[in-house]
Amino acid sequence: MRPTFLPSLIVLAALLLCGCDAPVDHYPPNELYSLVVSTREMVSTQVAADDTTAVVEAWFGTPVQPRWPADQMSGSAAKALVRLDNLERAAGRVYADQDDLHFGLYNEHCVTCHGVSGGGNGPASLLQNPYPRDFRAGVFKWKSTARNARPTRDDLIKILQHGAAGSAMPTFRLIPEQDLEALVDYVIFLSVRGQFERELISGAVQELEYDEARPSDGLSLMSIVGGDEESEALSFARETLDRITDGWARADDAVIQVPPETVADAASIQRGREWFHSPKALCSGCHGQDGDHPLALQTNYDDWTTEFTSRIGITPSDREAVRPFRSAGALRPRIIVPRKLSDGVFRGGDDPQTVYRRLVTGIDGTPMPAVNVSDQPSATGLTSDQIWDIVHYVRSLGESE
Amino acid sequence: MAEPNLSEQQTSDAPDDSLHDSQPSVAVDPRSKLLHRLAVLSVCLVWPLIWVGGLVTTYDAGMAVPDWPGTYGYNLLLYPISTWLSGPFDLFIEHGHRLLGAVVGLLAIVMVIAAFRREDRRWVIGLTVTILLAVISQGVLGGVRVLLGDRTFAMIHGCFGPVVFSLCCVAAVVTSRSWWDRRHLPSAVPSQKPIGMSLLAFATVPTLLSYTQLVLGAQLRHVQPLTTPGTFTLIVAIHIVTAFGLWLLTPILFLLVRRCGDLTLSRPAGWLIWFVGAQILLGTGTWIVNYGWPGILEFLPFGEGYLVRSKGFIDSIIVTAHVAVGSLILATSVVIGVQVLRQRFLHQRSLAVLV
Known part of the structure; x- marks a missing residue:
C-alpha cells in the first residue's frame, strides 16, 4: 500500500x-x-x-x-x-x-x-x-x-x-x-x-x-x-x-411557595448544623459529616436507570442482564453519588430559595428525599424556620471552603 | 511527494555544486527568491485561514451566508464592507473566511506563474500547480458544504485544509536557501550517520498519525446526531491514545534525525515535541470547554464547580487553537519527512560521486 x-x-x-x-x-x-x-x-x-x-x-x-x-x-x-x-x-x-x-x-x-x-x-x-x-x-x-x-x-x-x-x-x-x-x-x-x-x-x-x-x-x-x-x-x-x-x-x-427567610446569622447556622445531623433530616446519612464525605451507596441509582433495572427485577451491576437494554439505547448504569456540600457547588442553583425548595421537595428522579415539613415543632417533621436553618448551614459549608 | 521527483534535482544541482565549492564569492544563486517569498506568504496566509475556518465551525457559522460563491447575492469581493464589518459576528467570520480564501487563491495563481517563469525544477512547478488545484478544490468543497448544507462536506473541507497548508509549507521549504545550500558529503563529516530506509519509514509515521488525528478530531467536531454513544466514545479513546503515541514518538524521531547533524532536520523535529505536547493540553482544554471537567482529572482541586459556557470567546479560541495546532503538527511532520527524503537523496548522490 x-x-x-x-x-x-x-x-x-x-x-x-x-x-x-x-x-x-x-x-x-x-x-x-x-x-x-x-x-x-x-x-x-x-x-x-x-x-x-x-x-x-x-x-x-x-x-x-x-x-x-x-x-x-x-x-x-x-x-x-x-x-x-x-x-x-x-x-x-x-x-x-x-x-x-x-x-x-x-x-x-x-x-x-x-x-x-x-x-x-x-x-x-x-x-x-x-x-x-x-x-x-x-x-x-x-x-x-x-x-x-x-x-x-x-x-x-x-x-x-x-x-x-x-x-x-x-x-x-x-x-x-x-x-x-x-x-x-x-x-x-x-x-x-x-x-x-x-x-x-x-x-x-x-x-x-x-x-x-x-x-x-x-x-x-x-x-x-x-x-x-x-x-x-x-x-x-x-x-x-x-x-x-x-x-x-x-x-x-405547582410552584413551591417559600416562606420569608429567617436571619442567616451564626446562631441559625449552628442550629442548622444540628438539624443537618439529626434523625429528622438525616442529611449527614448521605452527605456525610458536615457535608464533606458523601456516601456512595452501591444501590443508589437515578430513576432513569432503575426503570430498566431494579424496578423490573434486574441488578444494575449485572452486565449480562443489562446488555439487551444497553442495545436498546440505555446508557451504562452508574451509581449516583450525593453532592459533596463542602465544595459549595449546587447544580440546580445556590440561592437560598432554591436550596429551601430542594430540601422540601427533594430532587426528582434521584434518591434525594424531601424532608417532612410541619407547622409546629414535632418529633418527625421540621418547621420552615428549622429548614431555613439547614439552608443557612448548607450554604455556609461552601463559603467556608 | 515522490522520490523520483526529487531525483530530478540532480541535474539542476550539479552545476551549482561546482560553482558553490570553487567560487563562493561569485556564486550565482539559482533559486527563485520570488517564488520562495510567495511560498512563505502562502504559509503566513493559510494558517490564519485555518484559524478563521476553525472559528467558523466553532461558532456554527458555516451557514451564516446561504449562497456561494456570492455573499447574499453580491459578488464575493463586492459585498459592502460596512455591512460586513457591522453585521453579525457569524457573518463577519464566514465572509472573512471566504475573502481570505480568495486572497490565497490569487496567491496560488501568482505562485504558479512565478514558478513557470523563474523555477527550473519541474517537480517544484508541479508542486505549485498542485497547490493551486488544492486551493481551488478546497474552495469548491467549502461551497458545496454551504449549498448542500451538509456537515459531511464541512468535515472533508476541514480535513483538506491542513493538506493545503502542508503543501504550502513544503513549497516554502524546497524553495528556501537552506534547501539549496545543504550539501552532504559523508567523508567530510564522519560522525554523521546516513539515513536508511528504516529512518525514512519512521519519519513518515508522524505524518500518518497526525493526519489520522485530524480526521478523528473532525469526526468528533462534526459528529452526526445519530452517531451512537459507543462509537463516539471509541473515537475519543483512539484520539487520546494516538495523541500520546505520537508524543512518545516525537523525541525518538528527534534523536534519530539529530544524528544526521543537520539543523534543518533536528530543529523541526524538536519543535514537533513541543507542538504535540501543547496540542495534548489544548485537546484537554477543548474537552473541558465543551463537555466539562473530565472524571479522570477529578483529583485536581479546581474542577469540581467548573461551568461550561456556550459560545464563550476564550473557550472558542481554545477549541480553534486545537484545530490550528493540529494543522501545524501535520505540516511540521510533512516537512520533516521531506527533509529526511532530501537528506537521504543527497547522501546517496554523494556516495555515487565518490564511487
Missing part, C-alpha cells in the same frame, strides 16, 4: 464509521421503554411500539418538520403551551440569516448530548457524569415545583441561563433570549412527545389489548392514523395527551 493513499483511506474509514450527514427524517423510537414494558408485562411490544411510532409521527411530526398536535387537545392552555414557529426554529438544520437569527438551535446546542428525540443518549452522552437529561420521561431535577410535577418555563429558562456547574450542561447566557425561548419550547415539545410515546406503548399493552398481534379495528392505534374519529384508540390517545399536557400547563400552580 502506498503511503499517499493512506489519508484517503483514513477519511473513507472515518466516514464509514460515523456515516454521512443524511438528514434525520424520523425521531428514533423509544426502543428502551418498549423493552422495559415487554419485560415488565411479559408480552411482546413489537407491534405496539411500531403502531405507536406511526401515531406519534402523525401527531408530532419529524425532526425536520415538527408539529404541535393542538387539534388533538381539549385544553386551551395546553394548545398554547408551545409556539409552532419556535419549534420550527429549533428543529432542522443549522443556519443563520443576515439578521443573525439562528435556526436549527437544538441541533446547534443540544443534540450532541441530549440526542435527536431528547433521550439523553446523544453521541457524547456516555462520557458525561451525570448523564444528560432524558426528557422523554417528563422528569426534571432542577425546578421550583412540587415533586413529580413538571417544571415551569422559568425553571427551564433558568437552567439554560445558569447551566449546571460541575456537569457538561453549559450556561447559554450568551445566547439571545428569543433563542432560549425557542429551545424551551422544543424541550417541552420533546418531553410531551416522549411522555406520549411512553404512555401509548404501555397503554397499548395494558388498555388496548395489544400483544404479538394488533387488536381489532376500534382498538388499533392504526385507526388513528387512518382517521377513524370513532375509535376507542383515538379516545385513549387524546385522553393520554390531555393528561400529559395538563401537567405542563399546570406547572405554575
Whole structure:
C-alpha cells in the first residue's frame, strides 16, 4: 500500500464509521421503554411500539418538520403551551440569516448530548457524569415545583441561563433570549412527545389489548392514523395527551411557595448544623459529616436507570442482564453519588430559595428525599424556620471552603 | 511527494555544486527568491485561514451566508464592507473566511506563474500547480458544504485544509536557501550517520498519525446526531491514545534525525515535541470547554464547580487553537519527512560521486 493513499483511506474509514450527514427524517423510537414494558408485562411490544411510532409521527411530526398536535387537545392552555414557529426554529438544520437569527438551535446546542428525540443518549452522552437529561420521561431535577410535577418555563429558562456547574450542561447566557425561548419550547415539545410515546406503548399493552398481534379495528392505534374519529384508540390517545399536557400547563400552580427567610446569622447556622445531623433530616446519612464525605451507596441509582433495572427485577451491576437494554439505547448504569456540600457547588442553583425548595421537595428522579415539613415543632417533621436553618448551614459549608 | 521527483534535482544541482565549492564569492544563486517569498506568504496566509475556518465551525457559522460563491447575492469581493464589518459576528467570520480564501487563491495563481517563469525544477512547478488545484478544490468543497448544507462536506473541507497548508509549507521549504545550500558529503563529516530506509519509514509515521488525528478530531467536531454513544466514545479513546503515541514518538524521531547533524532536520523535529505536547493540553482544554471537567482529572482541586459556557470567546479560541495546532503538527511532520527524503537523496548522490 502506498503511503499517499493512506489519508484517503483514513477519511473513507472515518466516514464509514460515523456515516454521512443524511438528514434525520424520523425521531428514533423509544426502543428502551418498549423493552422495559415487554419485560415488565411479559408480552411482546413489537407491534405496539411500531403502531405507536406511526401515531406519534402523525401527531408530532419529524425532526425536520415538527408539529404541535393542538387539534388533538381539549385544553386551551395546553394548545398554547408551545409556539409552532419556535419549534420550527429549533428543529432542522443549522443556519443563520443576515439578521443573525439562528435556526436549527437544538441541533446547534443540544443534540450532541441530549440526542435527536431528547433521550439523553446523544453521541457524547456516555462520557458525561451525570448523564444528560432524558426528557422523554417528563422528569426534571432542577425546578421550583412540587415533586413529580413538571417544571415551569422559568425553571427551564433558568437552567439554560445558569447551566449546571460541575456537569457538561453549559450556561447559554450568551445566547439571545428569543433563542432560549425557542429551545424551551422544543424541550417541552420533546418531553410531551416522549411522555406520549411512553404512555401509548404501555397503554397499548395494558388498555388496548395489544400483544404479538394488533387488536381489532376500534382498538388499533392504526385507526388513528387512518382517521377513524370513532375509535376507542383515538379516545385513549387524546385522553393520554390531555393528561400529559395538563401537567405542563399546570406547572405554575405547582410552584413551591417559600416562606420569608429567617436571619442567616451564626446562631441559625449552628442550629442548622444540628438539624443537618439529626434523625429528622438525616442529611449527614448521605452527605456525610458536615457535608464533606458523601456516601456512595452501591444501590443508589437515578430513576432513569432503575426503570430498566431494579424496578423490573434486574441488578444494575449485572452486565449480562443489562446488555439487551444497553442495545436498546440505555446508557451504562452508574451509581449516583450525593453532592459533596463542602465544595459549595449546587447544580440546580445556590440561592437560598432554591436550596429551601430542594430540601422540601427533594430532587426528582434521584434518591434525594424531601424532608417532612410541619407547622409546629414535632418529633418527625421540621418547621420552615428549622429548614431555613439547614439552608443557612448548607450554604455556609461552601463559603467556608 | 515522490522520490523520483526529487531525483530530478540532480541535474539542476550539479552545476551549482561546482560553482558553490570553487567560487563562493561569485556564486550565482539559482533559486527563485520570488517564488520562495510567495511560498512563505502562502504559509503566513493559510494558517490564519485555518484559524478563521476553525472559528467558523466553532461558532456554527458555516451557514451564516446561504449562497456561494456570492455573499447574499453580491459578488464575493463586492459585498459592502460596512455591512460586513457591522453585521453579525457569524457573518463577519464566514465572509472573512471566504475573502481570505480568495486572497490565497490569487496567491496560488501568482505562485504558479512565478514558478513557470523563474523555477527550473519541474517537480517544484508541479508542486505549485498542485497547490493551486488544492486551493481551488478546497474552495469548491467549502461551497458545496454551504449549498448542500451538509456537515459531511464541512468535515472533508476541514480535513483538506491542513493538506493545503502542508503543501504550502513544503513549497516554502524546497524553495528556501537552506534547501539549496545543504550539501552532504559523508567523508567530510564522519560522525554523521546516513539515513536508511528504516529512518525514512519512521519519519513518515508522524505524518500518518497526525493526519489520522485530524480526521478523528473532525469526526468528533462534526459528529452526526445519530452517531451512537459507543462509537463516539471509541473515537475519543483512539484520539487520546494516538495523541500520546505520537508524543512518545516525537523525541525518538528527534534523536534519530539529530544524528544526521543537520539543523534543518533536528530543529523541526524538536519543535514537533513541543507542538504535540501543547496540542495534548489544548485537546484537554477543548474537552473541558465543551463537555466539562473530565472524571479522570477529578483529583485536581479546581474542577469540581467548573461551568461550561456556550459560545464563550476564550473557550472558542481554545477549541480553534486545537484545530490550528493540529494543522501545524501535520505540516511540521510533512516537512520533516521531506527533509529526511532530501537528506537521504543527497547522501546517496554523494556516495555515487565518490564511487
